[in-house]
Amino acid sequence: MNLENVEKQFNQCNKCGLCLATCPVCKELLLEKYTPRGKILLARYYCRGGLDLSARCRDIFAECLLCGACSATCPSGVDLTGVFVAMREELAANKGLHPKLKSAVESLIKNHNISDEDNAERGEWRDDIRNMPDHMYERDRAEVVYFVGCVASFFPMVQEIPRNLVQILDSAGEDFTILAGEEWCCGFPLIGAGAPDRMKELIDHNLEKVKALGAAKIVFSCPSCLRTWKEYYNTDLELFHSTEFIQNLIDKGNISLRNLSVKVTYHDPCDLGRNGRVYEAPRQILKSIPGLTLVELEKNRAQSVCCGGGGNLEMADPELSKKVAQRKIEEIRDTGAEIVVTSCQQCVRTIKGMVRRKKVAIDVIDITGLVKRAIAHG
Amino acid sequence: MISTSIKQELRSIVGEEWFLETPEDLATYSYDAFLQEYTPDGVVIPETADQISRVMQIANRERINIIPRGAGTNICGSSVARKGGIIMAFHRMNRILEIDPESMCAVVQPGVVNADLQKEVEKYRLMYPPDPASMFVCTLGGNVALNAGGPRGVKYGVTRDYLLGLDVVLPNGVIIRTGGKTLKNVSGYDLTRLICGSEGTLGIITEITVRLVPLPSAKATLQAVFSDVDDAAKTVSSIIASGIVPATLELIDRVVLNVIRDYGGAEFSPEAEALLLIEVDGQSSALEAQGKSIEKFCKERGAIQVDRATSAEEAEKLWQARRTAFGAVASLRPNCIVEDATVPVKRLPEMIRKIVELADKYALKIGVLAHAGDGNLHPLIMTDLQDKKEIGRVDKALDDMYEAAISMGGTLSGEHGIGIAKDRFISKEFSPSAIEIMRGIKRVFDPNNILNPGSFL
Numbered sequence: 001m002n003l004e005n006v007e008k009q010f011n012q013c014n015k016c017g018l019c020l021a022t023c024p025v026c027k028e029l030l031l032e033k034y035t036p037r038g039k040i041l042l043a044r045y046y047c048r049g050g051l052d053l054s055a056r057c058r059d060i061f062a063e064c065l066l067c068g069a070c071s072a073t074c075p076s077g078v079d080l081t082g083v084f085v086a087m088r089e090e091l092a093a094n095k096g097l098h099p100k101l102k103s104a105v106e107s108l109i110k111n112h113n114i115s116d117e118d119n120a121e122r123g124e125w126r127d128d129i130r131n132m133p134d135h136m137y138e139r140d141r142a143e144v145v146y147f148v149g150c151v152a153s154f155f156p157m158v159q160e161i162p163r164n165l166v167q168i169l170d171s172a173g174e175d176f177t178i179l180a181g182e183e184w185c186c187g188f189p190l191i192g193a194g195a196p197d198r199m200k201e202l203i204d205h206n207l208e209k210v211k212a213l214g215a216a217k218i219v220f221s222c223p224s225c226l227r228t229w230k231e232y233y234n235t236d237l238e239l240f241h242s243t244e245f246i247q248n249l250i251d252k253g254n255i256s257l258r259n260l261s262v263k264v265t266y267h268d269p270c271d272l273g274r275n276g277r278v279y280e281a282p283r284q285i286l287k288s289i290p291g292l293t294l295v296e297l298e299k300n301r302a303q304s305v306c307c308g309g310g311g312n313l314e315m316a317d318p319e320l321s322k323k324v325a326q327r328k329i330e331e332i333r334d335t336g337a338e339i340v341v342t343s344c345q346q347c348v349r350t351i352k353g354m355v356r357r358k359k360v361a362i363d364v365i366d367i368t369g370l371v372k373r374a375i376a377h378g
Numbered sequence: 379m380i381s382t383s384i385k386q387e388l389r390s391i392v393g394e395e396w397f398l399e400t401p402e403d404l405a406t407y408s409y410d411a412f413l414q415e416y417t418p419d420g421v422v423i424p425e426t427a428d429q430i431s432r433v434m435q436i437a438n439r440e441r442i443n444i445i446p447r448g449a450g451t452n453i454c455g456s457s458v459a460r461k462g463g464i465i466m467a468f469h470r471m472n473r474i475l476e477i478d479p480e481s482m483c484a485v486v487q488p489g490v491v492n493a494d495l496q497k498e499v500e501k502y503r504l505m506y507p508p509d510p511a512s513m514f515v516c517t518l519g520g521n522v523a524l525n526a527g528g529p530r531g532v533k534y535g536v537t538r539d540y541l542l543g544l545d546v547v548l549p550n551g552v553i554i555r556t557g558g559k560t561l562k563n564v565s566g567y568d569l570t571r572l573i574c575g576s577e578g579t580l581g582i583i584t585e586i587t588v589r590l591v592p593l594p595s596a597k598a599t600l601q602a603v604f605s606d607v608d609d610a611a612k613t614v615s616s617i618i619a620s621g622i623v624p625a626t627l628e629l630i631d632r633v634v635l636n637v638i639r640d641y642g643g644a645e646f647s648p649e650a651e652a653l654l655l656i657e658v659d660g661q662s663s664a665l666e667a668q669g670k671s672i673e674k675f676c677k678e679r680g681a682i683q684v685d686r687a688t689s690a691e692e693a694e695k696l697w698q699a700r701r702t703a704f705g706a707v708a709s710l711r712p713n714c715i716v717e718d719a720t721v722p723v724k725r726l727p728e729m730i731r732k733i734v735e736l737a738d739k740y741a742l743k744i745g746v747l748a749h750a751g752d753g754n755l756h757p758l759i760m761t762d763l764q765d766k767k768e769i770g771r772v773d774k775a776l777d778d779m780y781e782a783a784i785s786m787g788g789t790l791s792g793e794h795g796i797g798i799a800k801d802r803f804i805s806k807e808f809s810p811s812a813i814e815i816m817r818g819i820k821r822v823f824d825p826n827n828i829l830n831p832g833s834f835l
Contacts, residue, residue: 011712015411017451021493021514030469031398031423032406032450045405057402075705 001079001086003047010044012078013037019070019080024306024324025063025313034063036070036080043083046090058091062098063320066192066311067270072302085191092194100316101193109198112184112205115154123180125152125159129167137166137178144169144176145215147206147229149222150185151345157352158345161221164372165242169219171375172254176219182209188228192312196232203233210237219245221368223272223344230276241272243281243343246371250288257374259291264370265337266294267328267351268304269344282343282367289374295335305331307342309350325354332362339363341370380419380464384440388422388464391432396423396470407447407465411512412455412799413713413763418445418465425470427545427553427584434582435551437464437828444549445830446578448488448520451512453716454797456524456577460832466582468519474498475585481559482590483542488519488583492526495588504590507534510793511704519583525575527793532751533625533659534591536793538574545585546573549824559587572819577795578830580823596662597625598669599693602654602676602684603647607631609680610652611727614750616675617656618723622668626657627751631730633737634703634745634758637710643702647682654750655700657693703747707758711743715759715772719783720792723753732782733757739778740771754792780806796834804834 001009019036020026026035033042039061045051061084070080092098097105107116125148126136137146146169152161162178169176184206187199210218220226221242229239240248249255266286272278279301286294299305308314308324328351332340340362342348352364389397398404398421409415419442424430437444443463450457459465468489476485479502486495492513495506509528510516516526522544527536543557546569557563557570573580604610614627630638630653635646646653654676658668669686676684687693708714721729730746733755737744743760757779761772780790780803790800790807805813813835820827820835 012709014708014714015409015450016453016708017411017449017512017515020449030472031403032467033402035406038406041406041409042402051401051405056400060402076708077705 001082003086003090006043006083006086007047009078009080009083010040010047012076013040014076015041016075018075019073022069022073022303024065024067024069024308024327025320027327028320028323029063033060039064039087040078040080040083043087046087053091053094055095058095058098061087061091062316063313064311065270065306065308065313065324067306068275069306072274088192088194089196090194097193097195098316101312104315105190105193105195105198108185108189112202113154114150114185114189117154119184120181122148122153122183123178125162129163133170137176138180139177139213141214142175142177143215144174144217144219145210145213146176146178147186147218147220147225148178148183149220149225149345151349152221153183155345155349158348158366161345161348161366161368164366164368165221168246168255168368168371168375172249174249177213179209186225186228187232188224189312191228191232199232207233207235221345221366223269223276224346227271227276241276241278241281241343243272243285243367244278246368247281247284250285255371255375257289257371260289260370260374261291262339263293263295263337264339264341265297265332265335266300267297267307267332267340267342267347268301269342269347270304270306270310272343273304274302282341285367285371286341289370295337297331297335299331307347307350309346314350321350322354325350326358329354329358329360333360337362339365339370341365341367343367380442384436384442385420387436388420388433391429392422392424396425397421398423407467408458410447410450410455410457411453412458412797413715414455414458414798416459416462418459419462420464421467422464423467423469427547430466430547430582430584431551431553433466434547434549438550438826441826441828443828443831444582446519446523446582448517448523449491449512449515451516452520452524452795452797454524454791454795454799456795456797456830456833457520458798460798463828468517471584472517477502478559479504483559483587484590485585485587486518487585488517488522490518492516492518492521499590500593503593505593506588506590507540508537518586518588522574522583522586523576523578524795525793527749527754529626529628529749531749531754531793532627533623538571540589541570541574541586542589543587544570544573544583546581546583548581549826549829553584554581557587561589575795577797577833579820579833579835580829594625594659596665597657597659597693598665599687599696600656600669600672600676600684601696601699602656602681603650604652604654604680605649605682606680607652607730608727610654611750613654613676613679613681614726615724616679617672618751620671620675622658622671624656624672624751625659626655627749628655628700629653629746629748629750630655630699630703631746633743634707634747635699637706637745638699638702641702641706641709643706644699646699649682653699655696704758707745707760711760712762712764715761716794717757717759717776717779718754718792718794719757719779719788719790720752720754721783721786721788723751725786725788726750726753726755729755729783729786729788733779736775736778740775742768742771742775744775749792752792753788777803798833801834
């Protein structure tokens with residue numbers, strides 16, 4: 001969004017303040033400057049020459065999960081997160097990158113992943129797969145590409161997501177491949193860091209590699225990679241979230257699920273639910289598992305509250321991120337469910353991290369893990 | 379301008395980080411939900427009544443204006459620094475101190491969010507009735523200062539009707555207590571109810587005791603569409619005359635219905651001139667009969683369509699048009715002025731016709747939402763503040779609108795307050811003697827005129 005469009009957005013804001021009700025950040029940081037309304041007004045002051053950009057201002061705009069709860073609440077339809085992203089870009093261009101994101105951005109540009117590791121190691125999550133096929137899920141040509149994403153590739157806590165998904169796809173007889181070391185970061189963290197101008201190389205590379213495989217479809221287990229592809233990649237390929245893809249496989253009868261007598265609740269990831277409008281596929285999958293009981297969270301679907309893992313906040317202000325996660329755990333606990341299912345590796349990481357920290361007796365699992373269990377069970 | 383030494387004094391009272399003066403902080407306390415903005419000289423965020431008392435002593439000594447601000451959701455500009463000064467915010471005073479189910483009351487700090495109190499008292503099967511549209515954000519201190527109402531007002535009344543007692547810091551720093559926990563109290567002048575609605579001009583509210591009522595066990599929701607506003611208005615009168623008191627009785631006029639339709643919010647018959655949303659609450663056994671009676675009244679008085687919800691989901695669907703209304707209207711033009719001229723219930727159709735006439739006369743787009751059960755209109759003026767010519771016409775239309783409301787025995791404001799939005803019209807409603815009494819009261823409380831000066835008096 002350029003500044004002209006930003007202006008259109010804040011002109012639409014009538015300062016009613018209803019966005020304060022759903023913003024997880026302003027439940028913790030009470031001052032008006034941290035509220036969505038406050039940030040919109042700061043953008044307006046800046047654009048009209050009434051406020052200079054500063055490191056202080058950059059810190060304020062960093063205190064946001066980019067979860068989109070404010071935009072969904074706004075009665076006037078203001079695209080608040082669009083303005084926040086544009087302001088982060090403006091701040092990065094004028095005042096430099098946020099100090100806590102600087103090294104991550106630089107390492108991402110250099111290594112093509114967010115983990116500061118050699119990108120050739122991107123496929124190491126496969127090492128623990130039993131009965132691994134010879135091709136190790138890397139083929140020269142395939143109809144479907146599974147774009148694994150940086151977090152699920154490199155963070156041990158969530159590497160079971162790709163491990164489970166490739167086995168699910170395999171068991172359903174899908175013709176698919178991964179890109180392994182040729183998969184580069186989709187560029188999503190750069191958007192939140194205010195550096196979307198540095199995405200081009202990543203986009204060009206990923207598009208070229210996928211094209212070379214002759215693929216028609218890409219499946220993502222990461223909702224934010226999917227969103228980035230949809231919004232920043234100019235492609236005709238069909239893009240699916242893993243939940244949509246798995247639901248199709250279930251509908252076609254390519255996957256059969258057996259009984260799991262468990263009581264679960266489902267957390268809608270922001271980029272899949274509210275920002276991607278995929279609410280039903282994961283619920284359909286859960287309903288396809290015999291014996292499973294789904295209890296909804298108090299705030300679900302478009303009202304879902306961020307887990308605390310969005311907007312690069314985990315890097316910019318880890319303490320605030322944890323406070324948001326803490327509230328999420330309380331909401332989950334109130335359902336009485338024994339398992340919280342979600343469909344995003346970042347949500348799994350954030351929620352699981354807090355569950356462990358607080359020693360809460362609840363299992364945190366990505367939906368692929370539950371599907372894998374239901375396939376294997378019995 | 380406030381001197382460095384005074385800032386230091388304030389910091390020593392509230393704590394170093396709770397006196398704010400960065401450009402970002404001043405910018406974000408320059409507004410509420412009304413149009414005009416004024417950059418304050420500072421923001422102070424106290425934690426206790428004692429701190430407030432000490433801050434007020436300094437402010438009074440130095441003649442520094444103090445403007446209390448809750449969540450800044452009021453739409454009359456009653457929490458902006460019109461004449462400069464320091465905004466006092468209550469983010470740190472946000473605790474529910476006590477819920478007493480036996481005495482049916484609760485004690486709260488001013489920064490508690492209205493909906494948070496509602497949620498807590500519901501655990502005791504109790505209800506705090508005032509439900510302003512901003513209830514998920516607005517604070518009880520602000521609610522008391524503005525005497526906030528809400529859709530439930532037709533049955534349950536407004537904030538003032540639930541107020542039992544207050545702790546208040548006066549501009550000179552003295553702390554007084556008014557009222558208490560008793561449901562009855564006729565001792566002396568009723569300072570509690572005087573301070574309620576005083577828009578932060580008399581004292582700083584630091585503790586609030588409110589009355590609670592039993593939570594109704596069920597509700598019934600109906601929606602009726604009329605091809606004539608008069609038919610809708612007659613239906614409202616006949617429902618009330620029958621002895622049924624709905625908890626909600628909302629009216630939406632043709633202009634707003636069309637905007638909602640275009641926005642994709644809901645579908646209505648093309649002949650629709652007015653829509654009534656009616657909700658009754660109470661014992662489920664009684665509600666069935668009441669719902670049927672209301673349906674009958676609507677049909678007998680010419681409703682072209684009546685829907686009665688049979689489930690919570692259906693009720694939610696009927697509410698959809700009303701809930702979409704403000705957003706739909708607000709998104710049509712750059713600005714939306716929400717008015718709240720209020721008339722006696724039976725004059726409602728007359729007032730709606732007057733508004734249609736004014737929209738035509740001044741070439742403006744004005745829709746009407748109304749809490750029809752209590753005659754509280756919300757004319758929504760869709761406009762553009764940048765368009766000076768149009769704003770000139772808006773001012774004239776407002777002038778005529780208030781003139782009309784007052785001449786019908788009504789008031790400038792049913793529930794939003796006067797603030798800086800309507801101060802220039804106040805002589806339309808009050809005689810010079812009445813205004814002088816108000817000014818006298820202000821002088822008794824605040825002889826140096828440091829509390830929210832420039833707001834309504």
